Amino acid sequence: MNLVEYNVVKKDWRNIPIKFALFYPNVYRVGMSCLAIHLLYELLNSRNDVLCERFFLDPNLPLTSIESKRYLKSFNIVGFSLQYELDYVNFIKALLESGIPPLSKDRGEGDPIICLGGPAITSNPEPLASFADVIFIGEVEDTLNKFLDAVIECEGRGRIELLENVSKIPGIYVPSLNNRVKRVWVEDLDNAHHALKQIIPACSSNSPFHPVLGKSFLLEVSRGCGFGCRFCLEGYNYLPMRFRSFENILAIVNEGLKFTPTNNLIIIGSAAFVHPRFKDILEYLYKCGFKFSIPSLRLDFVDEDVLKLLKLGGQRTPVFAPETASQRLLKIINKRFEEGILFDVAKLVKSVGFNNVKLYFMIGLPGESIEDIELVVDSLRKIADVGFSHPKSIRVSFSFFVPKPNTPFQWFGMDSKQSLKRKVKLIKDALHGDRRFDIRFPNLRESIIQAFISRSGPNITPVLLFVAKNGGSPSSWHAAEKFFKLSIEDMVVNQLDFKYSFPWDDVDIGYDKTLLANEYSKALSLIK
Structure with a gap:
């Protein structure tokens, strides 16, 4: 099926040293509702020495990159975003179907470096330790550029030296070296990049490519959660709770909606409703004429004003x-x-x-x-x-x-x-x-x-x-x-x-x- 998108980045392959395949091991419509994919794509392509193209494990798409239709083995780094444990088998299937040895010990100099990241793998990297060359533990914004700089520095020196070098970077686990690793996180969200040129597919709502969250701009207002529900992975693996400032959020909205062709926003954050200026955010979005919604609210953090604003913003449920x-x-x-x-x-x-x-x-x-x-x-x-x-x-x-x-x-x-x-x-x-x-x-x-x-x-x-x-x-x-x-x-x-x-x-x-x-x-x- 033909897929047309806005904000796709296509680079000249001839003179760029790092070819990075960003792989979401599930269907397109789920992957493109994941803010991490938009963020990583924009961060990677913002560098002149990196090109990033996307892959999905989707029956409606070939196992080639969206941007240039190249095979996975054409890239020298492959990064998988693992949000759920049930995608682990899909990750291994993707390697097998692409002709890449699934076990890291069997990969040689001609094979890509396989990187893993995401909430599931941060909480427990060990089920996939034998498959991964590199595992990012925690939030990737501060780690990614250090990793890419190390890749450039080690160009031509071989896999072993590269892995030894990146293992020294905080937040990076190299299973073959069994290095001790500590989770890293962004301390100040206002200093963290937010994806502005988010990719929107040009398709109808009944298309298999229509994102689960709709053709929307994903707006992250907070990260982490401080309520301490004892069963919750996100509550403990994304501590401490952090908020973007009201001013930063407004700047993201104003800049992001210049580039992203949509009038709909989804407010992202596991406890976004606790933001000290949550009502102000909703009021601003409404006054600007945007449609907006939030995936979940907490029973003891909702009142008539919030519900009225959400209804005015177009949330149906x-x-x-x-x-x-x-x-x-x-x-x-x-x-x-x-x-x-x-x-x-x-x-x-x-x-x-x-x-x-x-x-x-x-x-x-x-x-x-x-x-x-x-x-x-x-x-x-x-x-x-x-x-x-x-x-x-x-x-x-x-x-x-x-x-x-x-x-x-x-x-x-x-x-x-x-x-x-x-x-x-x-x-x-x-x-x-x-x-x-x-x-x-x-x-x-x-x-x-x-x-x-x-x-x-x-x-x-x-x-x-x-x-x-x-x-x-x-x-x-x-x-x-x-x-x-x-x-x-x-x-x-x-x-x-x-x-x-x-x-x-x-x-x-x-x-x-x-x-x-x-x-x-x-x-x-x-x-x-």
């Missing part, structure tokens, strides 16, 4: 993530809301004039009982009775709890498959036939695989390679279990001993890890 309706579970996960707040916010949403609301809940949280699931069902019915009477006016997206590295809940196991199925059935049976609800559940098997990868180390190298070589389908995972005599489901339900040595323990995450242990102990005491 406010989104909240209560996670559970149980006060007991809210204390366990450290996401504390006053009792009845969900019902009160639902009434407020309706009174402002919204006809729809979207809610995120989690199933299988540590200490969860059937009674807690029944509370979710009861709360959903009460919300519907506020006046959300239209078909599918309450959209509910459930996820399964998956223990994440470098969070207080890393010691907990998943709920059992049988228990999760029973809870899902309870919800489906209770709300069956009620047309007011649009209920979505994730694939349970995929969540189990995610948990397996998330808490593993280099020991799963042969498993990932086997699955990738066999296509990465669900059947290939079953075949891998049979071949390696594994039971992935049994492995992910185990609650780990407090003194368990995790594969990622050697990564300095940037704060004292006794924080995780203390928070885990608090959760345990509440469960018992």
Whole structure:
């Protein structure tokens, strides 16, 4: 299929030393809704000694670069952005299909340097340590130019010397050298580059290339989160919480919308609603005539003014993530809301004039009982009775709890498959036939695989390679279990001993890890 885009950069290959392939190992429409892709593309192409072209693993696109249709092996550096563990197999498949040896030990001087980065790999780089030459730990803005300078400096000296040099850069892990690494982050967001010339595809909304977040300018107003939800990877792996200044945000909007052909903005930041001038930002965007929305709000940080501004800005459906309706579970996960707040916010949403609301809940949280699931069902019915009477006016997206590295809940196991199925059935049976609800559940098997990868180390190298070589389908995972005599489901339900040595323990995450242990102990005491 033909893909036409605005703000694409095409450079002359003849005299540029670094040819960098930026690879998002999933479909285009998801990758182009990831701000990191826009940021990296702009940062890389801003250098005269670098050209950057994009790749996606998309059935509607050939496995060649978007910009020049070249194959992956034509580039001397390949950087993969890994946002989710389920993309790890896609990453390995991309190497196999491109004729690049997937294991770093098998690559030679004629092969590209394979780099990995992203939130999933920062929290635990070890499952892919055998595949990567270089892993970026943390936020890449301050590290990237140092890495590229080292590549230029080592030109013609060979892979080994290059890897030795880049291993000395803070925030870079070279698995073959087993160097100690500490997570790096941008201290002042106002000094961090923000992508201004964001790529927008020229396609209709029903095209497979239409971005998940629409043809929008992605506006980052904050980074990190300070609420401390004990299950949350982003909350712990992006500490400390930081804000862009109001003035910097306005400058980004004014400059970015000169170059990016859209009138829509998506406000990015896991806790953007906490920005001290959040309302001022919304008011400015509205006065400028922009359409805008925010992917998620917090129940105790929303009021009538915010909701009215979002409605004026064109947001059709406010989104909240209560996670559970149980006060007991809210204390366990450290996401504390006053009792009845969900019902009160639902009434407020309706009174402002919204006809729809979207809610995120989690199933299988540590200490969860059937009674807690029944509370979710009861709360959903009460919300519907506020006046959300239209078909599918309450959209509910459930996820399964998956223990994440470098969070207080890393010691907990998943709920059992049988228990999760029973809870899902309870919800489906209770709300069956009620047309007011649009209920979505994730694939349970995929969540189990995610948990397996998330808490593993280099020991799963042969498993990932086997699955990738066999296509990465669900059947290939079953075949891998049979071949390696594994039971992935049994492995992910185990609650780990407090003194368990995790594969990622050697990564300095940037704060004292006794924080995780203390928070885990608090959760345990509440469960018992």
